[in-house]
Amino acid sequence: MDLFFWEIARASGLAAYAALCISVLSGIAPRTQALSFLASNRAVRALHDWSPWIVIPAALVHIVALLLDATARIGILDVFVPFLTSYGQLAIGLGTISLDLLVVVLVTTWLRRRFSNNAWQWWHRVSYLGFGTMFLHSMLSGTDLTSPVIAALSWAAGIGIAYYALERLGKALNPARIRA
Numbered sequence: 001m002d003l004f005f006w007e008i009a010r011a012s013g014l015a016a017y018a019a020l021c022i023s024v025l026s027g028i029a030p031r032t033q034a035l036s037f038l039a040s041n042r043a044v045r046a047l048h049d050w051s052p053w054i055v056i057p058a059a060l061v062h063i064v065a066l067l068l069d070a071t072a073r074i075g076i077l078d079v080f081v082p083f084l085t086s087y088g089q090l091a092i093g094l095g096t097i098s099l100d101l102l103v104v105v106l107v108t109t110w111l112r113r114r115f116s117n118n119a120w121q122w123w124h125r126v127s128y129l130g131f132g133t134m135f136l137h138s139m140l141s142g143t144d145l146t147s148p149v150i151a152a153l154s155w156a157a158g159i160g161i162a163y164y165a166l167e168r169l170g171k172a173l174n175p176a177r178i179r180a
């Protein structure tokens with residue numbers, strides 16, 4: 001039975017991670033210089049708005065399956081408090097941190113109307129950190145991430161997001177270049 005829960009945990013973890021990559025990429029891409037023509041594209045907007053609805057249930061299944069898999073030795077406290085597990089503290093702890101950051105991004109988006117636009121944007125930028133910790137969690141604890149094809153896709157998403165995030169940071173630090 002543990003093998004069954006382990007397979008479910010891996011498949012749902014990968015599904016949540018893939019949907020998260022799509023969500024972050026479709027959120028950043030239209031705001032970059034090279035892909036700004038996508039800003040008015042409804043499909044890209046819908047992708048960004050709806051992909052979290054895959055991340056949430058898939059991440060929940062990932063966590064429940066790990067809790068039910070006795071071999072994984074994950075307790076309910078490990079889901080919310082990082083670095084308490086008896087093995088793989090860093091790799092698994094990064095998963096816990098990603099989950100905490102994901103909750104922050106989702107809750108602040110849900111309460112968006114209660115924040116000023118500027119304050120909400122700052123909360124939403126937590127997703128960069130969330131993606132970074134999720135990338136490391138998947139790479140360090142993944143069984144399927146050792147497959148060259150899945151690893152290549154993950155690296156491509158990671159490099160793409162890092163590139164566009166740096167471009168955005170460069171603009172934020174040097175606003176004169178935007179006007180030029």
Ligand code: HEM
Nearest residue numbers: 010013014016017059078079095096138141142143144145
């Ligand atoms: C946002 C939530 C999370 C997502 C999207 C996620 C995603 C992933 C992914 C993609 C993998 C690699 C699957 C594979 O290649 O086999 C993985 C593995 C793993 N995750 Fe998570 N994770 C999340 C949260 C957590 C949390 C909170 C914990 C535990 C406290 C956790 C524990 C693990 C463990 C133990 C593995 C290794 C499974 C194995 O043996 O292959 N994850 N996760």
